Amino acid sequence: ITQGHVFWRNDELVRDALLQLTDALGACHVRGLYHRDVKPENILCSADGRALRLVDFGLAS
Known part of the structure; x- marks a missing residue:
C-alpha cells in the first residue's frame, strides 16, 4: 500500500x-x-486494491 499507484x-x-x-x-x-502499529507497511493489499489485510500484530496488546 506504500506505493499507492x-x-x-x-x-x-x-x-x-x-x-x-x-x-x-x-x-x-x-x-x-x-x-x-498501524502504518502503510503493515497493510497488505491485493493487486487490484480490492482486498486489504492488516498484518504484524507483534506489538498488539
Whole structure:
C-alpha cells in the first residue's frame, strides 16, 4: 500500500479500503486486541486494491 499507484485518482477504491481497515480495527477492538502499529507497511493489499489485510500484530496488546 506504500506505493499507492493502485489508489491514484480512485476515490471509490480509497473509500472501500478505509472502510475495510476501520472494520478490521473495530473487530480487533471488540475482542480487546489493539494493534498499536498501524502504518502503510503493515497493510497488505491485493493487486487490484480490492482486498486489504492488516498484518504484524507483534506489538498488539
